[in-house]
Amino acid sequence: MGGGEGLQKESVVKEATSFALWYHPLYTAGLHPDARFPRDRYELLLARLEASKARTHMDIRTPDPIDKELLLLAHDRDYVERFLTDNLGEKEQKRIGLTPWTPAMISRTLCLMGGALEATEHAVQSRGFSGNMAGGTHHAHRDFGSGYCVFNDLAVSALHAIKNLGVKRVAILDLDVHQGDGTATILAHEKQICTISVHCSTNFPFRKSVSDHDLAIPAQSEDEGYLETVGQALETCMAFEPDLVLFQAGVDALKADALGKLNVSREGMRRRNQLVFDAVHQQNLPLVIFMGGGYAKPIDASLDAFFDLFTDAAMWPHYETPRGNS
Numbered sequence: 120m121g122g123g124e125g126l127q128k129e130s131v132v133k134e135a136t137s138f139a140l141w142y143h144p145l146y147t148a149g150l151h152p153d154a155r156f157p158r159d160r161y162e163l164l165l166a167r168l169e170a171s172k173a174r175t176h177m178d179i180r181t182p183d184p185i186d187k188e189l190l191l192l193a194h195d196r197d198y199v200e201r202f203l204t205d206n207l208g209e210k211e212q213k214r215i216g217l218t219p220w221t222p223a224m225i226s227r228t229l230c231l232m233g234g235a236l237e238a239t240e241h242a243v244q245s246r247g248f249s250g251n252m253a254g255g256t257h258h259a260h261r262d263f264g265s266g267y268c269v270f271n272d273l274a275v276s277a278l279h280a281i282k283n284l285g286v287k288r289v290a291i292l293d294l295d296v297h298q299g300d301g302t303a304t305i306l307a308h309e310k311q312i313c314t315i316s317v318h319c320s321t322n323f324p325f326r327k328s329v330s331d332h333d334l335a336i337p338a339q340s341e342d343e344g345y346l347e348t349v350g351q352a353l354e355t356c357m358a359f360e361p362d363l364v365l366f367q368a369g370v371d372a373l374k375a376d377a378l379g380k381l382n383v384s385r386e387g388m389r390r391r392n393q394l395v396f397d398a399v400h401q402q403n404l405p406l407v408i409f410m411g412g413g414y415a416k417p418i419d420a421s422l423d424a425f426f427d428l429f430t431d432a433a434m435w436p437h438y439e440t441p442r443g444n445s
């Protein structure tokens with residue numbers, strides 16, 4: 120998958136009207152059944168998307184594992200090697216939090232990262248929307264993982280786009296309720312990449328990093344305050360004049376989320392995504408959707424919001440409900 124050699128022009132042209140979405144069974148099966156992380160959300164969401172009216176507008180693809188050299192764009196070699204040979208210490212595993220640890224997590228992580236890169240390559244080539252049905256692993260730092268994140272798919276994809284795909288400027292728009300601390304730190308000195316994080320001020324990570332733009336929202340905020348801040352983030356994003364937008368689309372700002380501390384409704388979340396799609400579409404920019412967090416208990420409210428996210432992206436700009444004013 121290095122250097123874009125895996126991109127076949129014919130298939131890009133033929134499928135330009137479909138929303139390409141990467142998925143692998145390991146997204147669920149690569150996590151231990153007893154892990155606290157809601158691993159079932161991936162296969163449950165796939166089943167719902169498969170049964171949806173939007174399915175004919177989706178091209179669901181299977182990623183290859185990432186070439187491990189590409190991980191080094193954003194990560195320390197020693198950390199990468201130790202993870203891939205199952206030699207992380209217990210403390211390091213605990214900090215990642217996807218415990219109990221299972222060796223299947225190595226293949227899962229490589230496929231998840233591969234899905235992010237393939238989605239990025241596809242978006243750049245087709246100048247459209249694409250997505251990975253996992254990831255948005257924004258808490259992963261250069262030499263350690265944290266908060267359910269092993270490697271940082273946003274940072275690796277952004278650097279891959281700049282170094283290998285001819286992209287000049289990348290904006291990372293992180294609307295997950297948690298701050299994109301790993302992304303901010305890894306990319307702190309990258310002038311061609313703009314990091315923007317909208318997050319709850321009193322949520323994890325409690326020691327925040329410094330993004331290019333941090334827009335913190337008070338706990339318990341509802342749709343109006345949330346969407347106003349998202350609007351500001353989008354203005355900042357477009358003022359950077361990116362050639363590519365990477366969207367961390369976590370839905371954990373939902374009121375039903377167990378970890379979010381915000382009170383955004385399903386409709387507010389949907390409106391958020393539509394604001395992003397609108398702004399990106401108006402500028403004719405490629406967009407990659409990274410799934411991000413969603414921890415409602417039971418998981419249904421998160422699944423509803425992820426379902427809206429991917430079906431609206433697939434139907435864009437012809438999705439079904441009337442649009443309000445932006």
Ligand SMILES: [Zn+2]
Nearest residue numbers: 295297371412
């Ligand atoms: Zn989150």
